[in-house]
Amino acid sequence: MKKKHLRMFRRILAGTAILTVLVPVRAQVSNPSEWSGFVKGSGNMVVVDTFRMQTFSGAAGDNWEYTVIGETNVSEIQKALVIPLGSGVAFDSFKIDNYRNGIIQMRCAAKSLALKEIMTLRYLYGGLLKTRKLYEPKVDNVDLNYTNAQITGSPYSMEFIAADPAEKTYNGYYLLSEIFAFGQIPQYSLFSGNGNWNDTIRWSHLPPFRHRRALINGGVEINSLVQCNQAGLADGSLRIIDKGHFIVDELFLHNTDISLTVAGELTVNKQITIYYTFPEKGKWYFLSFPFDVSLKGLDPRFQLKDDAFSGNGNYLYVQTYNSDKRASSQQATGNWEVFPMPSSSENPLIFEKGKGYLVALDAAASDNTLTFSVDKENIPDNFGKATSIPINISSSGDVDTDHSGWYLCGNPLPAPLELSRIKTDPALDGNIYLYAGNTYKPYPIGSNYALPPFAAFFVKATAATALTIIGELSAANAILLKSDFSLRSELAEPTEVKTQISQVEKETGKSFLKGNTLYLDNLPSAGKVKVIDVTGRVVYYRAVLNGSSVLPLSLRSGLYIIIIEAGGYRAQHKCVLTQ
Structure with missing residues (x-):
């Protein structure tokens, strides 16, 4: 019994140790201000990464270039590289500086070999050229079934040389079906400055691919196929141009100075998560999202409430603006409405893409930063691209009234929305209206201003229409407006601005x-x-x-x-x- 209890204690102790490692790591990764120190510390765990591979099948991950020697060729029937006697193949050398315990692994076979028809490997290792026999026939006219072979010690090049045919040959050949180079490297790499994803000097631990993770604090461009496990974006930009395709399991966006634009392709295999930090608890802030957020997408630590502030826990409060009610009542008060929780759905929609909301944390909440997520099935097809926002209001014949047509929109992009990209619409009065701390200020559509991601703003319309965003984010420096003011007065509504x-x-x-x-x-x-x-x-x-x-x-x-x-x-x- 004592041995059994001791084993159980060891398991509990081991599990506790794992948790003490994972919790601090998770906390540091979710806090962009700690990224720089985190990637240099012990919390940045070492993982095995395959940084070069070639399967001779045209696979997307085949990134190890090679040069054939003699009659070497790719056989689609045998799905391998055929290396006849007297031929060979040389794979490009690479830098191994950032990897530890590097290994090159290959899978080879042979057919109809005579004695002395040897396959020799030549590779660079520690600044020296090394030679090794991969296979030496011991009997005449022999076949070799596929088998794996490894070269350890961090080699950084590889060349296969098949011996010339023996005097009594059977016209045999060697087969190479795949070759990989892998080693140990920290899991997270931090990008800073401006450049391409493949710019090694911009990353703390080389560009992250496959099972590694990216933390982006600069301006990075993707112009080819890039695949990694996770990517976090804060105080930086991610630009996927026409020829680029970014594949990532999980994407994390922080509500700091970010910009994510997609002209090429973005594939998210699991989910996108936004970290939003409320400046203060117990106050109302305008907020929007670039995708729909359902109840299950809310931070699991928090509960959505549909009544007044209670000040006693992790509660989130949401209000919407009823423009039709204001038009009907002709009153600029009482038009904010508490979000009604649907009773008929297990996972109701809370935040709609392109709509604006008033959101507040309970004054007694345990944290100012919340997560809002969307799974892959509900990520919009046009995420990060030009889109439109429906303006759903009742038609108003009196365009001069101050109470008709006020609609609260949200920035539908995970990037600044330049007002010059909003298409002119006769149903709109030509402005957007943004809360500026004590009043709502108008900014002309078409002007050199930009709304930050997650901003919410009013427009004034004479009929139901759509706010259409055209073109791409400009390289010019638009004036970025501030949108994170708390609503100081009692649920103020836009009243004093006059339309143009x-x-x-x-x-x-x-x-x-x-x-x-x-x-x-x-x-x-x-x-x-x-x-x-x-x-x-x-x-x-x-x-x-x-x-x-x-x-x-x-x-x-x-x-x-x-x-x-x-x-x-x-x-x-x-x-x-x-x-």
Whole structure:
């Protein structure tokens, strides 16, 4: 009995030891401010990584280039590299500096070998060229079934040389079905600076592939096939260009300064998780997500509540904005509504992509940082790409009313949303409205401003429509707006801002209308002026020079949107022209 109890104690002790290792590691990885120290410390566990492989099958992971010697060729029938006698193959050398205990493993066979028809290996090891016999026939006309062979001691090149045919030969040959180079390396590697995923100098422990994990604190571009186990993005950008394809099991995004754009392909095999840190507990913040979040996607430590602050635990509170109620009541108060928990679904949808919400943590919550996840089945097909946001409001015939058409949107991208990428829409008044700490400030659609990821903002519409995002994130430096102000006043609603609808005259500082004449003043560079009618049709287009211009607008009476683009100056105005 004593031995049995001792074994059980050892198991418990071992399990406790594993937990004491995993918990600190998990905590450090989820905290980007500790990444730099973590990758250099003992918590960054060593794993075995296959960094070179060749299966001669055209597999996506075949990355070990080689040069054939003599009559060596790939046989699709035998699914192997055929090395006839007197031929060979040389595999490219590689750097082994960051790996420990490197091994090259190969799988070989042979057919109809005569005595002395030997296969010799030549490889670099510790700065020296080494030679070794891979196989030497002991009997005449012999076959060798497939078998594995290894070269240990961290070799960093490999060459196969088949002997010349013996005097009495059977025209035999060797077969090489696969070859791998692997070694030990820390599991996590930290990217800093700007460059390509394959830029070794940007990573703390070489570019991570296959079962390794990436921590990204810089600007990284993917222009080829890249596959790894996990990737975390914080205070940096991940750009997958047209020819790029990023395959990752788990993707972690932090609500710091990030940008994830996808022009190529992104494949997430398990889930995407967002770490969102609330500046303060017990206060309301505007929030949105680039994917749908269901109840099971909420941080399991927290419970969603549908009543007022209780101040006694790990609770999350959510409110939505009822624009139709405001339009009906013509009141700018009482239109925030507590999120109703559906009773008919085990996993109800809580946050919709492209919608904005007011969210708060309980004042007694144990942590300010929460996770919000989506599994692979529910990741949008256009995640990280141009998209549109439905604006679902009841139609309003009175475009001048201050209470109609207010709709709370969310940034649908895991990247800054440049207002210049929002398509002009006659159903919108030409602005987005962002809470700025004590009031809602308007910013013109088409201007050089950008909303950060996870931001929520109002638009004002005259009918149900869609906010359409076009083009790609610009390389130019847009002005990034701040969106993490807490709602200080009692659930304030946008009331004091006035829409940019002009009956006769509208002054903007660098452009204004007087009657039906557009005056442009001190434009910084040459540009263009477009006028769009209520159907979205371009009815006027004119190229303009830098400086000042006067443009008569000979158009029918009606409602129009004027768009001015000239270098760094961009403006969009809705106006009513009369004859």
